Amino acid sequence: MKDNKAEIRTKNAGRRDFLKSSLIALGGIAIVPRHVLGKGYVAPSDKINLGFIGLGKQSRGLIGAFAKQENAQIVAGSDVWTTKMDWFKQHASASYKNAGREISANSLQTYSDYRELLASDSIDGVVIATPDHWHALNAIDAMKAGKDVYCEKPLTLTINEGKEMVDMAKKYDSIVQTGSMQRSWDSFRKACELVRNGYLGEIKQVLVQVGTPSRPYDLQKEPLPSEVDWNQWCGPAPMLAYNHRLAPADNDVKFWPDWRLFDETGGGILCDWGAHMFDIAQWALGMDSSGPVQYVPPAGETNPQTGLKMIYDNGVEMVHHDFGRGYGVRFIGTEGKMDISRNYFEPTPAHLKDIELKPTDVKLYNTHGGHHKNWLDCMQSREKPICDVEIGHRSATICNIANIAYRLNRPLDWNPKKEKFKKDKEANSMMGYEYRKFQQ
Numbered sequence: 001m002k003d004n005k006a007e008i009r010t011k012n013a014g015r016r017d018f019l020k021s022s023l024i025a026l027g028g029i030a031i032v033p034r035h036v037l038g039k040g041y042v043a044p045s046d047k048i049n050l051g052f053i054g055l056g057k058q059s060r061g062l063i064g065a066f067a068k069q070e071n072a073q074i075v076a077g078s079d080v081w082t083t084k085m086d087w088f089k090q091h092a093s094a095s096y097k098n099a100g101r102e103i104s105a106n107s108l109q110t111y112s113d114y115r116e117l118l119a120s121d122s123i124d125g126v127v128i129a130t131p132d133h134w135h136a137l138n139a140i141d142a143m144k145a146g147k148d149v150y151c152e153k154p155l156t157l158t159i160n161e162g163k164e165m166v167d168m169a170k171k172y173d174s175i176v177q178t179g180s181m182q183r184s185w186d187s188f189r190k191a192c193e194l195v196r197n198g199y200l201g202e203i204k205q206v207l208v209q210v211g212t213p214s215r216p217y218d219l220q221k222e223p224l225p226s227e228v229d230w231n232q233w234c235g236p237a238p239m240l241a242y243n244h245r246l247a248p249a250d251n252d253v254k255f256w257p258d259w260r261l262f263d264e265t266g267g268g269i270l271c272d273w274g275a276h277m278f279d280i281a282q283w284a285l286g287m288d289s290s291g292p293v294q295y296v297p298p299a300g301e302t303n304p305q306t307g308l309k310m311i312y313d314n315g316v317e318m319v320h321h322d323f324g325r326g327y328g329v330r331f332i333g334t335e336g337k338m339d340i341s342r343n344y345f346e347p348t349p350a351h352l353k354d355i356e357l358k359p360t361d362v363k364l365y366n367t368h369g370g371h372h373k374n375w376l377d378c379m380q381s382r383e384k385p386i387c388d389v390e391i392g393h394r395s396a397t398i399c400n401i402a403n404i405a406y407r408l409n410r411p412l413d414w415n416p417k418k419e420k421f422k423k424d425k426e427a428n429s430m431m432g433y434e435y436r437k438f439q440q
Contacts, residue, residue: 290312307319
């Protein structure tokens with residue numbers, strides 16, 4: 001099929017107009033045949049059919065969350081592990097039972113090749129929970145197949161991948177939700193509203209505590225299990241020596257897989273948790289379409305792991321710094337400060353926690369029902385979700401640049417509008433990497 005941007009936009013606009021007119025004509029209750037709306041367009045009367053790509057440990061919670069959504073149903077899953085495809089059927093069935101609904105494990109389709117899942121016309125959206133090095137390929141292929149996308153954070157492994165995902169979402173008019181679900185928590189929203197509306201005065205500094213940068217893969221080689229297609233697991237990354245800590249066959253292990261730690265497959269805990277906490281800083285500062293313009297590693301250290309300063313164009317300084325309270329964010333203003341994480345929400349003065357915002361204050365996006373439901377609702381309304389592809393890309397970019405700055409161990413100047421480093425060929429060359437040629 002001819003890949004014509006104008007033609008795609010015209011068709012998509014026509015589907016939206018048809019849906020709106022149908023809703024008006026029927027008093028807001030539409031029973032619209034799915035074939036009229038086309039791929040990626042779901043009538044409000046329909047259940048949204050979901051396919052999962054990546055059935056590892058992170059998918060456990062995602063399956064449970066989507067099983068609770070009344071307007072959606074999980075119908076398929078894909079993974080390169082046969083053990084995980086078997087697990088998926090049983091876990092999804094049990095999750096539906098826990099949610100007071102029934103689904104037969106035998107009714108769920110599984111695919112070792114995710115492209116076969118994407119080829120199914122019955123699937124409206126995909127939930128991507130593969131390791132980071134697969135996110136962009138999975139998501140872009142899904143958008144090209146007419147599917148909407150929920151993609152785990154960090155959105156991409158590299159800056160160039162994120163830029164391409166943003167472009168593809170615009171081209172195919174895709175609804176893309178990044179899995180930075182803290183934006184859908186009341187406490188984080190309220191904290192960001194306090195900052196945005198000046199309740200802490202002028203923000204001078206933001207401290208963000210998350211983990212350390214990524215490192216080159218260094219695990220010892222172990223025998224390769226027969227249950228995995230290791231070539232496909234590695235995919236665009238180099239062909240790595242297998243180790244169970246990198247990718248366990250069993251989702252019931254008591255550790256999170258270590259692919260997050262390595263340059264080839266993840267961005268370190270700096271990216272893994274930074275995609276949550278830097279994202280909150282961005283939201284609070286009103287920088288969702290931008291980011292810092294300068295990155296300055298701590299002076300005098302040969303292999304810095306923390307201490308990177310990230311300076312916005314308005315002079316606000318954000319620092320990767322351990323302020324002694326676990327992973328979280330500290331905002332320091334001229335009239336107060338505030339610590340926010342999953343475990344605490346503590347503004348100073350303390351009464352700000354319960355203050356009612358004024359009618360004239362900025363009110364931030366409220367999902368009114370959670371992160372997963374927000375994506376499903378937006379699939380039907382075609383509005384942007386709370387953490388759409390551009391937002392997820394910008395937050396991931398901060399994490400990726402931080403890794404580059406630590407690796408080069410020198411100041412970097414970044415242009416958020418052009419999305420490139422200023423007069424720095426070496427740094428610009430690290431915005432992406434050449435994919436390994438592998439047989440799909």
